[in-house]
Amino acid sequence: MVNTGYLDEAVPAVRSFVSAFSGYDAVVTPSGSCAGSARHQHAIVARRSGDAGLAAAVAELSPKVYELSEFLLDVLEVSDVGASYPHEVTYHPTCHSLRMLGVGDRPRRLLEQVRGLRLRELPHAEQCCGFGGTFAVKNADTSVAMGSDKVRHVRSTGAEVLVAGDSSCLMHLGGLMERQRAGVRTMHLAEVLAAQE
Template sequence: MRIALMATCLADALVPSVARATVTVLERLGHEVVFPAKQTCCGQMHVNTGFRREALALVEHHVEVFDAALETCDAVVAPSGSCVGSVRHQHEALAASGGRQQLSARARAVADRTYELSELLVDVLGVTDVGAYYPHTVTYHPTCHSLRMLRVGDRPLRLLRAVEGIELVELPAAEQCCGFGGTFALKNSATSAAMLADKVRHIGESGAQRCTAGDASCLLHIDGGLRRAGPDGAGGGARTIHLAEILASTRATVAP
């Protein structure tokens, strides 16, 4: 397959290793990955904070870029349940509410061929074993958008179970939000901090060395809590890693 990468602005600005890992996994499986260079933010932040006019301009740009990419690509992939959730559940409706019916239809067509990484691997490519090796104890946090908007279910877990060397452990109260929620963490900082404290404690209780998820935004939030807790704190010294980075790891890349 020829697949267009929606890197996400968060990965581009803060964690480019996640976008690179996505490419590594797909190329290892024999697929061609292209990067539409004109892509920008999908507009999720703007929609969620009420800036609908500004968001509509970003949605239009996103549709233009990826509609063009899909003329030669079979699918679009993003290592983010949150951003794919926006493409699928916000773009079409936002365009329609603004009276842009043609844009709405085009947004729907792009959304129908846009996948979160675990969806693409399991549902479209029919793969669970991607040839990864990761010799660590890992727990999985199902982020809110991937769990509740995309309903990815156990797809990430199926991929993780196939990783050689991994010890996958259950995360207590896994489905509870980590407290990030984009601007929620800023507007409701005390509540967010309390939710994060619970998540950090549960990670510590799992005994995991690493906490993984399909959204870099939530992982950055959780990693901040783990770092502040310290190696002897409630998180038990655990750190975070994106699902794509685990799947990209091999015996050749993992330090002994």
Template sequence: MRIALFVTCLADTMFPAAAKATVLLLERLGHEVVFPQEQTCCGQMHINTGYQKDALPLVKRHVRTFEPYDVVVAPSGSCVGSVRHQHAMVAGSDAGLAARASAVAARTYELSELLVDVLGVEDVGAYYPHRVTYHPTCHSLRVLRVGDKPERLLRNVRGLDLVELPAAEQCCGFGGTFSVKNADTSTAMLADKMRHVLDTGADVCTAGDASCLMHIGGGLSRLQTGVRTVHLAEILASTEA
């Protein structure tokens, strides 16, 4: 299958390992991955902070860039959630653009969705000998409703000891610009999340969104806990210790 990589801003600028792991994993499974050079931000940050007019050119560009591809994947439940649930809305009265945005959205998948629902794979041949806990990010859980697909993939990783995260469904407090505008509340939510992560005794906390991992990982690092945050794609792409 020929799959277009929607890299996302955060992966492109700060966490390229997640994007590279996505490519490595899909190629190892026998698929061709292409990277449309024209892609930019999907506009989620603008939309979520009320700048829909400024997001419109980004939505138009996203649709134009990914329209030629039958399948699009992103290592981010957050950005896929925006494409799937916000782009047609931003198009507004432009019925043609809205229809095109909906068509692109219908074939855009978060990584675990693509693997389980489209490719029909739960064992990707990974090996990762670590004690791992999984944080279900808000957008993947509540917007995309990926359910237990990430855990099903993790349970099939050889050497991996998956431990349940207490109060897993609680937000980590990042929420994009929420963490900037409501820093005190965000920090309190992060403290709860870190306590639950540490209670598992895990070596690694994983998730499908680099944004949440950045928030959680930053806190764990500042406390010098020794617990690492690793994107789901990196674990699934791993074949050695």
């Protein structure tokens, strides 16, 4: 709702988030987009609502929201989770994780510790895949063109698997690759970190 400009309509969702997660030491999400929304956009919505109590609750809760790789490396100080995944993998850093959260190389550092995994460099990795939530709906042709560029780069790596930290990007790119019969699967970072092959 926030990305589409419906800030007033987002107030009940922010209230629900605060109600569900207040009191916890940490809230961990396997999504840069979700973590970015909770850490940055919830404050905008709360201030706009005019409810000082909601704004205070969001200010207290937001710093406790972590994207998965941030939580593992920065809070738990764990880089090797004991995963084993003997495949050729390339990694797509998602826009919100890079630009809104500043996750940087954390996901790559985790992938580098997975036994058997061979990480292939993705050309133009920091370019957007073109999904962007409602952007893909409102600007479908542009979205598909951007996604097709990303898929071309993915295919050039020779990787078996494309890994990312946002399901929306994986859905978009996975659909494009399936239609192209690219032979590349998509997996979320959390799935790879849980693998025991």
